Amino acid sequence: MTEPVMVRYSRRHRLEKKNPKAATSEAVEPIVYYVDRGAPEKVKQALIEGGAWWNQAFEAAGYKNAFQVKELPAGADAMDIRYNVVNWVDRAGNPRAFSYGSSYIDPRTGEIIKGVVTLGSDRHRQDYLIAEGLLQPYGSGKSNTDKMEQLALARIRQLSAHEIGHTLGFFHNFAASPNGRGSVMDYPFPRFSLKADGTIDVSDAYAKGIGSWDKRSVLWGYQDFPKGTNEDEALEKIMQETLKQGHLFIPDIGGYTHPTSHQWDDGENAVTQLTKLMTVRRHVLDNFSEKAIPDQAPMATLEEVLVPIYLLHRYQIEAAAKSLGGLYFSPAVKGDGQVATKMVAPAEQWKAFDALLTTITPDALALPEKLIQKIPPRPSGYNNMSELFSRHTGPTFDPIAAAEAAASETISSLLNAERAARLIEYQARDSQQPGFxxxxxxxxxxxxxxxxxxxxxxxxxxxxxxxxxxxxLELAANNQASESARGQALLKVQELQQWMTTKMPSAESRQKANLAFGLAQIAKFNEDPNKFQPIPGLEMPPGAPIGMPSIDFLDDDVAY
Structure with a gap:
């Protein structure tokens, strides 16, 4: 009667010390991963080096050479259950390659029988495009692509460690980046800085080893305690020390809410990082030129490199927005001392709001005239791609449509239905909180x-x-949103309508046209809010360096 209905097991490979009493010991049988022989030589070496970072974590847990990464032996079958493998796969027709880490697990014990990593061969494509835009390496008949190659290989090392981490039994930790790049299980954004001479430094784009959170994860998950140890007490001691070190674990449940849990972000503070990123982005855009594409490349291909630079801040917008109406929370367990939930300070929320507003100003959205003039329509043989901006202008490059895609991300973040509901709730509970x-x-x-x-x-x-x-208007018409949020949105629409009507007689022609369109949209909405369907706004081209949503199907141990 007192036994739990469900028993949960941590997922892990079988690993035992030869001498459990020793502070450091070799393993009875080490964990070995094998990398695809068919991967290009430089890539293969990067995969081996990055995967081998995990040995640092096992060393910290008291194992000597217990985690190894090697090239798959000649003649071995990657499907053989005896081999943990890292596969390198070409996938035709999908320039945004996938990657995942999965495991075959004994459900009776949680033991991992075999780890399987599958990496798409174009997984570094987005990083290479970003590097081309930042470094502008193709100048006057010569090119310097070494830094771009090194950045791409650094990304592959990190990716190898990340996906192998899933096969070792570890989840994402999207709250690791504020803690000194604390985990390879985060989704990292390349780190770069603007130097005094106006060039961009990408030498520290990605971490160069295992993270401190990863070491704590291995220490807790793979520790081999001496006989007679009370394992529950020993594991709790590890956990308390982990919390004392300031680590926070927020996996995919962080959603659009937790102010420090983000995918594809960098920096200790999301709002501060957004401001920094906007400065670098503006500098790069103002100096963007044909040096971003190789000699003999059609000028139209400038847009391919421009897209990730113009949208350099896209994920940092999402990260910064989480402070507005956000909530700090932790996976608190009864008695562990963690704070379960805490509202964000009002000053920090308004700081986030102000930073987000700077991303939709004309100064932030404008492209230099000299750059716009350099992008012609796509030539024959160069089809339009999903990775280019949509446009209202037919075949010609449309800088206003590009701006629309970028601005829509900020505005939809600010007027998100769930965020609106939280802003209303939190202000009701604490009058100092910003209201919707x-x-x-x-x-x-x-x-x-x-x-x-x-x-x-x-x-x-x-x-x-x-x-x-x-x-x-979409929020006011959204029957999935809270009624309070819809009501407050409706009130603001009505107030704006009154302001527009009053402003119309004195407005000059361009503003009058804008007001007329706005009033027509409100009139259409007023006919039947529940049936109001505005024309969908333009979306940003794909940006994550993968070909599908950035989601882990954790029950199946798959990470995309």
């Missing part, structure tokens, strides 16, 4: 109610106004 209507008021003041600039930047501003209204 306050957020909308400040957003409208910075968009529709701001003086309209002239020229290209004015058109960017008009586009942002339209996206803001469309997103607000």
């Amino acid at each position: 209507m306050q957020v909308v008021d400040k957003l409208l003041a910075a968009t529709w109610k701001a003086p309209l600039q002239t020229g290209y930047k004015g058109e960017l501003q008009t586009m942002v106004n339209n996206v803001t209204l469309k997103t607000l």
Whole structure:
């Protein structure tokens, strides 16, 4: 009657010390992973080096040479159950390659029988494009691609360690990056900095070894205690020391809420990092040129490299937005001393809001005229790709549509239905918290109610106004959103309608056109909010360096 209905096992390979009493001991049988012989030589070496980082964690847990990575022996079959393998796979037709780590597990004990990693051969493509844009390496008949190659290989090392980590039984930890790149089980964004001479330093793009969280994970999951040890007490002691060191574990459940749990971000503070990233992005865009593409490449291919640079901040937007209406939480266990939940300080939330607003200003969204003029339509034989910007202008490059894709990410983050519900709830519980209507008021003041600039930047501003209204109307019409959020959104729509009507007579022609369109959209909405379906906004091209959503199917031990 007192036994638990469900028994949970940690997933791990069989690993035992030859001498459990020794602080450091060789293993009775080491864990060995084998890398595909068919991988290109430099890639194969990077996969071996990155995978071998895990030995650092096993050494920290008291094992000597207990984790090894080797080339698959000639004649061996990767499907053989006796081999843990890292496969390198070509996948035609999918330029955004997949990767995953899976395990065959004995459900009776949790023992991992075989680890299988599968890596797509173009997995480093996005990093290479980013490096081309940052470094502009093709100048005056000569090129310097060594730094780009080193960045790509550094990414492959990290990827090898990440996917092998899944096969060792470890989950993502998306809250590791603020703790000094604490885990290879995070999704990292390349780290770079703007030097005094205006060049970009990418030498520290990715971590160069196992993380401190990973060492603690192996220590807890693979420790071989001497006979007679109370394992429950020993494991709890490890866990308490891990918490004392400041580690936080937030896997995929972090969602769109936890202020320090993000995919593809960098830095200790998401908001500070967004500001830094916008500075680097602006500098690179202002100096972007044909040096980003090889000699003899069609000028139209500039757009292929421009896309990841123009959207360099895309994941940092998501990261920074989590502070607004966000919630700190932990996987607290009764009696372990962790704080289960904590609201974000109001000042930090408004700091995040202000940083997000800077990403939708005309100054942030504008491209240099000299760059726009260098991008012609795609030539014959160069088909349009999903990795290019959508456009309203037919075959010609559309800088306003590119800006729409970028601005939509920020605005949809600010007006997210779940975030709106949390803002309303948290302010109801604590009046010092930002409220949803306050957020909308400040957003409208910075968009529709701001003086309209002239020229290209004015058109960017008009586009942002339209996206803001469309997103607000979508929230008010969203029958999956909380009724309080829909009601407050509806009130702000009505107030904006009144302001637009009052402003219309004195507006100059360009603003009058913008107001007329906005009022027409509101009128359409007012006919039947539940049936209101605005034209979908333009989406950003794919950005994650994988060919499908960044999701772990944890029950199956698969990481994409």
